[in-house]
Amino acid sequence: MKKSIITIVTVVFLSGLANATDIIIEMKAHYFHPSEKAFRDIYGGGMMVGGEVSIGVWRGLEVWFGGSYFSKTGVLTFTKEETKLEIYPIGGGLKYKLSTGIFDLYAGAGLNYYQYKESNPLGLVSKGGLGYIGKIGSYLKVTGGFLIDFYINYSCCKIKPADFKINIGGIEAGVGIGFCF
Amino acid sequence: MIPRWSIFIVVLVVLNFLGGLTWGEEFCVSNATQLQNALTEAATNGEDDIIRVDQGTYIGNFVFDSYEGKNLTLLGGFDPGCDTRTPESSNTILDGNHTGRVLYINNPGQFRGGDIHLEGFTIQNGSTAEMAGGIYAASCVMGTPGRITIEDNIIKKNSASTGGGICAYTDDEDFGPLLADEMDVTISKKKFLGSIPRRIRERQNVAGDIVIINNRVENNNGEGIVASTNADLIAGSISIAGNTITGNSGIRTSTWGGSTEINGNIISGNTSLERGGGVYSSSYAEFGGGDITFVNNIITENSSIEGGGVYSRADGMEDAGDLSLINNSISGNLSSEFGGGVFIEYHTSSVLNLYNNIVWGNSAPAGGDIFMKMDPDDLYGLESNGFNNDYTALDGIWSDWGGNIHSNPRFQDPGNNDFHLKSTSPCIDAGTNSAPRLPSDDYDGEPRIFDGNDDDTAVVDIGADEFIGVPLQTLTLLSSYGGSTSPAAGEHLCAQGTEVSITAIPDNHFRFSHWSGSVSSSVNPITVTMSSDISIKANFIRNIYPPVNFTGQKVLNRSLSQAEYINVLSWQPDPNNVNITKYRIYLVEGESRNVLVELNADTDHYWHRRVEKDKQYHFAICAVNDEDREGDSALITVQ
Numbered sequence: 001m002k003k004s005i006i007t008i009v010t011v012v013f014l015s016g017l018a019n020a021t022d023i024i025i026e027m028k029a030h031y032f033h034p035s036e037k038a039f040r041d042i043y044g045g046g047m048m049v050g051g052e053v054s055i056g057v058w059r060g061l062e063v064w065f066g067g068s069y070f071s072k073t074g075v076l077t078f079t080k081e082e083t084k085l086e087i088y089p090i091g092g093g094l095k096y097k098l099s100t101g102i103f104d105l106y107a108g109a110g111l112n113y114y115q116y117k118e119s120n121p122l123g124l125v126s127k128g129g130l131g132y133i134g135k136i137g138s139y140l141k142v143t144g145g146f147l148i149d150f151y152i153n154y155s156c157c158k159i160k161p162a163d164f165k166i167n168i169g170g171i172e173a174g175v176g177i178g179f180c181f
Numbered sequence: 182m183i184p185r186w187s188i189f190i191v192v193l194v195v196l197n198f199l200g201g202l203t204w205g206e207e208f209c210v211s212n213a214t215q216l217q218n219a220l221t222e223a224a225t226n227g228e229d230d231i232i233r234v235d236q237g238t239y240i241g242n243f244v245f246d247s248y249e250g251k252n253l254t255l256l257g258g259f260d261p262g263c264d265t266r267t268p269e270s271s272n273t274i275l276d277g278n279h280t281g282r283v284l285y286i287n288n289p290g291q292f293r294g295g296d297i298h299l300e301g302f303t304i305q306n307g308s309t310a311e312m313a314g315g316i317y318a319a320s321c322v323m324g325t326p327g328r329i330t331i332e333d334n335i336i337k338k339n340s341a342s343t344g345g346g347i348c349a350y351t352d353d354e355d356f357g358p359l360l361a362d363e364m365d366v367t368i369s370k371k372k373f374l375g376s377i378p379r380r381i382r383e384r385q386n387v388a389g390d391i392v393i394i395n396n397r398v399e400n401n402n403g404e405g406i407v408a409s410t411n412a413d414l415i416a417g418s419i420s421i422a423g424n425t426i427t428g429n430s431g432i433r434t435s436t437w438g439g440s441t442e443i444n445g446n447i448i449s450g451n452t453s454l455e456r457g458g459g460v461y462s463s464s465y466a467e468f469g470g471g472d473i474t475f476v477n478n479i480i481t482e483n484s485s486i487e488g489g490g491v492y493s494r495a496d497g498m499e500d501a502g503d504l505s506l507i508n509n510s511i512s513g514n515l516s517s518e519f520g521g522g523v524f525i526e527y528h529t530s531s532v533l534n535l536y537n538n539i540v541w542g543n544s545a546p547a548g549g550d551i552f553m554k555m556d557p558d559d560l561y562g563l564e565s566n567g568f569n570n571d572y573t574a575l576d577g578i579w580s581d582w583g584g585n586i587h588s589n590p591r592f593q594d595p596g597n598n599d600f601h602l603k604s605t606s607p608c609i610d611a612g613t614n615s616a617p618r619l620p621s622d623d624y625d626g627e628p629r630i631f632d633g634n635d636d637d638t639a640v641v642d643i644g645a646d647e648f649i650g651v652p653l654q655t656l657t658l659l660s661s662y663g664g665s666t667s668p669a670a671g672e673h674l675c676a677q678g679t680e681v682s683i684t685a686i687p688d689n690h691f692r693f694s695h696w697s698g699s700v701s702s703s704v705n706p707i708t709v710t711m712s713s714d715i716s717i718k719a720n721f722i723r724n725i726y727p728p729v730n731f732t733g734q735k736v737l738n739r740s741l742s743q744a745e746y747i748n749v750l751s752w753q754p755d756p757n758n759v760n761i762t763k764y765r766i767y768l769v770e771g772e773s774r775n776v777l778v779e780l781n782a783d784t785d786h787y788w789h790r791r792v793e794k795d796k797q798y799h800f801a802i803c804a805v806n807d808e809d810r811e812g813d814s815a816l817i818t819v820q
Binding site for chain 1: 736737738739740741742743744745747749788
């Protein structure tokens with residue numbers, strides 16, 4: 001599964017590069033609000049940072065690739081012992097950009113691979129899972145190729161580390177700063 | 182204005198002067214040199230002294246010669262270091278080695294005589310041509326007299342011209358005891374010649390008491406005991422009780438106005454070349470005092486010229502002392518002249534009381550059992566009371582007021598010194614309960630008055646023994662802290678063979694643990710058969726209650742991706758517990774019970790982690806005290 005995803009992403013990326021009209025590279029930071037209640041009870045939400053590359057492939061259609069990082073400490077539900085969680089989502093997809101002058105609105109979707117690691121007195125768990133992501137946003141062109149990206153993402157990744165399922169996705173809202181080549 | 186400090190100083194000086202302030206010194210000695218050094222230091226250190234003597238043999242002739250009037254206590258039987266003591270007189274031996282008196286204690290003072298207390302020794306092999314081969318103890322003074330106590334010793338194989346075993350004086354030491362023979366001289370001089378001899382002129386005003394109890398005085402050459410208290414104003418009393426006195430020249434007592442009580446002794450096999458083979462007791466009184474009392478004595482197989490068993494004399498002037506013989510057994514004594522059993526010589530002002538005595542089987546040419554001699558100067562009349570005695574041969578003025586019998590008393594085995602009465606004895610219930618100074622126990626401690634002939638009327642027996650049908654055994658009950666017994670703790674006399682039910686009764690918050698002593702059991706109540714003396718202790722222990730409000734529930738403890746279940750146990754301490762140091766929690770699985778954890782006593786919860794979600798768990802918790810004793814358990818099941 002992993003191999004096929006990587007292969008698809010690589011093909012799309014290389015084909016995009018071959019026909020690229022513009023390329024946007026940006027650094028992003030957003031607030032992550034988990035969908036799972038247990039997630040929120042244990043860790044709550046938090047800031048997530050990452051980066052993304054978007055490549056125009058045909059008219060307003062772009063291929064995007066990105067990754068981010070989330071780290072947070074919390075307490076176990078009863079004993080209140082400390083627990084630490086790290087999540088590394090990596091993925092890619094397509095988004096369609098509609099230019100309206102100073103703003104370029106876009107919407108997109110893609111696949112993410114969520115690698116996570118959790119350590120606490122109960123043990124250490126390091127696993128991964130595949131999820132999807134949808135995003136909408138708007139580029140604000142500033143000057144000389146610089147732009148600001150306002151966006152909202154929704155992600156979902158359900159995994160079953162024990163005898164219960166968890167969703168480590170959620171809603172992300174943030175800002176990115178990019179440069180359009 | 183007198184400064185306060187000067188008053189304080191004056192008080193201190195006065196108290197010290199009067200002997201009111203003492204700083205006692207204690208010694209612990211383990212060899213003869215140390216003992217003598219301690220006695221020497223004690224004689225001059227100006228303090229009351231206690232000398233503790235380790236167990237062992239001390240050869241020497243020991244001297245304490247003090248004029249400080251401080252108290253001296255000599256105790257034998259100590260273990261090395263003198264921290265603990267085994268009070269057994271045979272384990273600490275003072276041996277005179279036939280080279281002199283064993284122990285000389287002279288303890289007078291200017292204003293106060295020092296007390297002398299001697300306890301727990303064997304005094305042996307003393308030899309002197311003077312008085313007191315074994316022990317010389319004197320406390321003589323012109324002011325407050327000292328008291329002499331000699332108890333629980335063995336005095337044997339000593340030799341002296343007077344008092345082979347013990348000489349105890351609280352009168353003028355220069356003259357020694359004023360004995361009856363010598364009293365003849367002094368009294369006559371005082372009364373008729375008008376020339377007061379020196380010993381009368383210098384007689385002290387007061388004399389202290391002498392107590393000689395529970396000793397074994399045997400095979401001394403000379404009197405076993407000589408005790409003398411003579412004084413013009415206040416004479417000391419003499420008490421000789423519970424001793425076994427055999428193979429000596431009897432005992433001699435003398436008082437000048439003081440009382441004498443000879444109680445519960447076994448006096449046998451003594452020989453005197455003059456008077457009183459067993460006991461020679463005399464008193465002189467001018468205006469009261471001087472009573473002589475014999476109670477509960479066994480006096481047998483003694484011999485002398487006058488009074489083979491007892492020679493007793495109460496003399497004086499207007500009010501001489503009374504002579505009382507109450508419940509004695511005097512048998513098998515021999516006199517070569519008068520009074521095989523008892524020779525009584527008394528003044529006409531004396532009251533003579535003879536009640537409930539067996540004076541049987543004695544021998545003499547005159548007065549085979551009893552010989553009475555009255556002062557020839559019959560000035561004041563005579564009161565004599567003779568009730569309920571058992572005798573055959575009597576010589577003298579006698580008022581037989583009734584109840585006297587003349588039958589074989591039927592001792593159990595007199596040849597082997599068993600003077601208990603047989604069940605067929607005519608002496609059983611044949612005494613009179615109205616006898617003066619009637620003792621509450623007989624010579625071997627059995628209670629009187631007892632209904633010996635089972636006619637539902639308790640009447641005292643004649644003689645030193647009270648027939649009780651079957652021997653009595655002593656049931657001694659003890660209880661530890663935290664409870665009592667029924668019957669109550671203490672000594673109880675029970676007829677031999679009877680069954681006694683004993684119940685241990687714990688106090689609140691205590692429980693009965695077990696019986697110890699003669700019986701080891703945890704059964705309560707318990708029944709014992711009195712086949713012998715029994716000593717039982719009821720042991721109680723404090724209850725250890727389990728903690729209260731012991732609860733448990735299973736909870737989920739999770740992170741985002743991991744989870745466990747925890748059995749959460751909680752409780753509260755029981756306020757009735759004391760000295761709880763920890764709680765112990767067991768995991769109970771079927772019949773097995775394994776310690777899960779031990780927690781400090783201030784803990785009130787425990788998490789049993791990583792348990793199975795769907796499994797039922799059983800827990801027990803109990804409190805543990807500072808003796809690591811575990812109490813009852815509280816149980817809980819967690820689903």
